[in-house]
Amino acid sequence: MSFSLLLLSLFAPRALAKEPADGAMLYARYCALCHGDDRQGHAADHAPSLRSPQLMGNASPGFLWTAVAQGRPGTAMAAFAEEQGGPLSHDQQHVLLEWLMARSGVPSEPVDDVVVNGDPLQGRVVYDEHCASCHGVKGEGGAGTALGNPVFLATASDGFLRHTIQQGRAATPMPAFAQTLGEKETDDVVSFLRARAIGWDAPPPVRVRPPDLDAAVLNPDGPPARLEHRERRFVSSVSVAAALAREERIILLDARPVSDWQRSHIPGALPGPFYDGVDAIVPHLPRDGTPIVAYCACPHAASGKIVDALKGRGFRQARILDEGVLHWAAAGHPLELGDGAPAKSRSDALEPTG
Ligand code: HEC
Ligand code: HEC
Incomplete structure (x- = not known):
């Protein structure tokens, strides 16, 4: 959907209203990890407060909608819209944003009507x-x-x-x-x-079928990956990249929303978004001690949630990629696009933020 279409759709007739509780549930499942249980912000990374009156009252609905639907590429804020591979349908996004607005308790008074001519x-x-x-x-x-x-x-x-x-x-x-x-x-x-605005248009939908869960193990015939760990919890990018280069046996799980996996991921990583938990994946994981590394961008919150869930299910060897995937990319370690093609350059995979 083009950006203008997306904005137009904001004004499309609403689908039937959902229970108000749905907004709270959607928030708890998809947003609280980073924006905090009570929308206070800064629970993970630098996720902003979603209850400050200056944001909730004065941002335009289109600004908030696009932040959630398209995310902020190159940061921990993923695209949550279904057509980008995210988990939220159009209706769910309406319910969630309406709930956020209602909870903030301030009227929507966008302050867009100003032209600034500075130097x-x-x-x-x-x-x-x-x-x-x-x-x-x-x-x-x-x-x-x-x-x-x-x-x-x-x-x-x-x-x-x-x-x-x-x-x-x-x-x-x-x-x-x-x-x-x-x-x-x-x-x-x-x-x-x-x-510094270089213009932007919502990218076309990327929908690539993720690999089969049974194909979770990379280099199945190789020796188990030798990873240096810290506190039995974290492993470094360098250590994981070296294990991949040595073609050692390993399982990589991308704990971000699937839209991020669609855009680019560490080669061979399976989507394992934090909000889905591990029930679907666990039956496909071998119980032979194969090292498992989960990663996200935030840089530990989502991967930490998946690793804790795996440990709870007996996978004591599960680890967190210490610095997260943005650091992985910045250090020049490989990424591939959702369709399995190598990312041509870093800017291919992560739009520049500078
Ligand atoms: C993995 C962490 C993470 C999750 C989960 C997440 N966000 Fe964010 N969000 C961020 C970060 C980090 C930013 C700021 C990005 C930047 O640097 O520009 C952000 C920015 C935003 C913004 C823009 C705020 C502003 O000040 O302009 C909105 C709105 C937002 N998120 C809403 C949501 C909603 C709604 C959800 C749940 C559907 C959600 N986010 C889930 C990390 C997250
Ligand atoms: C002490 C740290 C700090 C300084 C200094 C600071 N900011 Fe911020 N700024 C933040 C944080 C943190 C946020 C996100 C607010 C939140 O947590 O909800 C933010 C948010 C913003 C936003 C909204 C961004 C968005 O994604 O919606 C703008 C615009 C902004 N700052 C501009 C500026 C400008 C311009 C300056 C200098 C004149 C400045 N800031 C100085 C910390 C700072």
Whole structure:
């Protein structure tokens, strides 16, 4: 679905309303891991608060919808829309967003109606001084979100950027700059961010059939992977990459939403999304001590959930990829696209965020 179609569909007649409880259930299953049990944010990685009035009240419905449907590629925020391989149907996404809005208790008052004409060169100076420490020198993210992300920049209006900078986000590390920066400096930094928007359109649906669960074991004839572990819990990217290069026996599980697996994954990894648990996979796993490594992007929360579940089922050798898959990619270890083709370059697999 094109981006404009996607926005249009926001205004399509609603399917029958679901029980309000469904929103809470969807949230607990798919979002709480990173955004926190009570939407407070920062439970894993730097997932923002989903209850700050500055976000829930002042973002446009399209901004919130796209963040959830398409995710923020190259960050831990995956695409949750079914057509991208995510777990949420269109109706479920409506129910979930309506629940989030209702829980936040603020009316929806988007602040998109503002045109900002600042000086992007001056804005860069403001950014380096006041923003880069949290949002990254190139907008790649850190304690704060990835402000250089193409999906973010394509959907955040000038007014929303300016409002966020002035008001901050209550009960999060994002300060309010209304007292610190003047009107001009604020406009300048908005224009600096805006100047970096390279445009973005929702990618066409990628639906690749994941490999058979019976094909979980990689290099079935090889010796078991020798992995250096930390606290019997974590293994490093270097150690896993070396085991794969030596063609040792191993099982890799991608604990992210399947949409992320569809976009790119460590070669041979099976999707094992955190929200599905391990019931479906366990019968297909050999009980011969074959090392199992789960990974995610956040960088431990989703993989940790899968590893704990596996340990609970007797797979004591299950481990977490220590630094997560974004670090794996940044270190130049191999990835393949959902259809099994090697990713041509890193930017093929993970859209640049800087
Ligand atoms: C694996 C961790 C993870 C899960 C699970 C997750 N998110 Fe996120 N989410 C993030 C991160 C990290 C970001 C910020 C990404 C960035 O750097 O731009 C984010 C950003 C967002 C944003 C944009 C917020 C803003 O300030 O612009 C929204 C909205 C959002 N998530 C909603 C959801 C919803 C709804 C769910 C459940 C369907 C969900 N997320 C599940 C990690 C996650
Ligand atoms: C102390 C750390 C910190 C500093 C300094 C900071 N931010 Fe943030 N910023 C954050 C965090 C954390 C968030 C996510 C808010 C949340 O947790 O809900 C955020 C969110 C944002 C957002 C919303 C992004 C989104 O995905 O919706 C914008 C825009 C933003 N910041 C701009 C700026 C600008 C511009 C500056 C400098 C003038 C700045 N920030 C300085 C921590 C910071």
